[in-house]
Amino acid sequence: MLSVILPAYNEEKMIQKASAEIDRILTAEQIDYEIVFVNDGSKDHTWEEIEKAARGNPHVTAVSFSRNFGKESAMLAGLAEARGDCCAVMDCDLQHPPETLVEMYRLWEQGYEVIEGVKRTRGKESAMHRMSAGLFYKMISKAVKIDMSRASDFKLLDRRAVDALLSLPERNVFFRALSSWIGFRTTSVEFDVQERTEGESKWSTWSLVQYAVRNIAVFSTAALQYVTFAGIAVFVVAILLGIETLVRYFTGHAVEGFTTVILLLLIIGSLVMISLGIIGYYIGKIYEEVKGRPRYLIAKKITKN
Ligand code: UDP
Ligand code: MG
Numbered sequence: 292m293l294s295v296i297l298p299a300y301n302e303e304k305m306i307q308k309a310s311a312e313i314d315r316i317l318t319a320e321q322i323d324y325e326i327v328f329v330n331d332g333s334k335d336h337t338w339e340e341i342e343k344a345a346r347g348n349p350h351v352t353a354v355s356f357s358r359n360f361g362k363e364s365a366m367l368a369g370l371a372e373a374r375g376d377c378c379a380v381m382d383c384d385l386q387h388p389p390e391t392l393v394e395m396y397r398l399w400e401q402g403y404e405v406i407e408g409v410k411r412t413r414g415k416e417s418a419m420h421r422m423s424a425g426l427f428y429k430m431i432s433k434a435v436k437i438d439m440s441r442a443s444d445f446k447l448l449d450r451r452a453v454d455a456l457l458s459l460p461e462r463n464v465f466f467r468a469l470s471s472w473i474g475f476r477t478t479s480v481e482f483d484v485q486e487r488t489e490g491e492s493k494w495s496t497w498s499l500v501q502y503a504v505r506n507i508a509v510f511s512t513a514a515l516q517y518v519t520f521a522g523i524a525v526f527v528v529a530i531l532l533g534i535e536t537l538v539r540y541f542t543g544h545a546v547e548g549f550t551t552v553i554l555l556l557l558i559i560g561s562l563v564m565i566s567l568g569i570i571g572y573y574i575g576k577i578y579e580e581v582k583g584r585p586r587y588l589i590a591k592k593i594t595k596n
Contacts (some may be wrong), residue, residue, distance in 0.1 A: 292376055293317070293324040293396055293447075296369030297383035298362050299341070300331040304489035306340035309383045310351055316389045322396055325595070326351045328383070329369045332359035338591070345593045355591040363464050364587040366444065370453050372592075379447040380466075381408075384487050387445040391482040395447040404452050404475035408445030411481040423496055427503040433513070437471045445482065446470055462580050463509040508576055515573060518566040525562060 295313055299306065310326055317324045328341045330353065338355050345351040354372055356365070366380050377399045381387040387408060395406040413421065428440045444467055448456070455473045471477070494502075507514060532551065539545055 293322055294327055294373030294375030294378040296327045296380045298329045298331055298365030299337050299383045300493055301333045301335050302383050303336040303340050305384050306344055309385055310344045313389050320393050324350055327369045327372050328353035329365040330355040331365040332356045352595050353593040354589050357588040357590040360587040363466055366466050368587050371457055376450050377447055378453050381445050386485045386487055388482055388485055391480055394480050398478055399447055403478045404449035405470055405477040406447040407479040408443045409479045409481050410441045410443050410484055412483050419496055423499050442467050462586055465506040465510050468510050508572055514569050518569055521562050
């Protein structure tokens with residue numbers, strides 16, 4: 292059985308469409324499936340819509356969070372609830388085409404364990420969005436050492452890969468990169484990002500920046516190494532300036548150089564502050580991990596036997 296996991300946050304208009312569309316395509320292909328909706332603390336009527344969909348279709352199950360925990364948590368909750376021999380995660384705004392699901396399923400039948408959806412085109416976006424996404428993927432690809440420029444959250448995972456993912460103890464997860472990190476027999480399928488027909492994207496530029504910073508810190512310690520590099524660079528300058536200062540002292544022109552002093556104070560001061568900030572951010576993440584709070588809390592469930 293194939294489990295299709297659909298995280299939904301304020302998607303009341305998309306629930307029926309998504310479940311009908313997936314049902315139509317998978318039934319036509321004679322693929323046994325279940326749909327797992329994860330209501331990520333929506334403030335609109337998403338949950339009522341999900342209940343309605345579940346009444347109309349015996350394949351629909353769902354969980355509802357006690358509040359908004361974010362898409363990463365929603366995807367993991369869906370994977371934890373899913374019963375299928377393989378699980379697919381996709382957006383419930385149908386920007387990930389359900390036809391590709393069939394393609395992924397066929398590859399799974401051939402023995403692949405991780406099938407990554409790769410964006411052929413990014414669909415319609417504002418220039419600002421495109422630019423910030425581009426910058427983010429450049430940084431993140433460097434940090435995780437995997438080319439992520441076209442990666443998406445649209446994936447199909449074998450039961451073994453799902454169990455491996457769920458066994459990871461960390462609270463702060465970055466699903467997109469973790470699915471490569473776990474390894475297994477991997478392949479990819481290209482798809483075109485569709486246009487959103489209803490509702491709007493949940494991402495503002497600022498939330499994308501936060502998402503980028505968080506995921507770089509969560510997945511890599513590269514930023515900490517930049518602190519060391521900055522320190523080394525400043526140290527080299529310090530040696531040069533130190534030699535100059537000593538030479539001046541011994542040749543008897545010691546009083547000049549007030550501008551240099553101010554500049555040095557400013558540069559070193561800001562570098563130290565930025566470095567402390569980076570270290571502080573990592574400590575914050577360690578603190579979150581150490582507290583060991585659950586990734587999400589479930590308030591309601593719809594199960595089928
Ligand atoms: N989503 C979620 N929790 C959130 C934000 C988004 O579960 O806090 C879901 C949303 O309902 C959708 C998917 O994640 O199914 C992708 O969100 P969106 O379409 O806003 O992102 P975009 O396609 O613009 O990257
Ligand atoms: Mg979307």
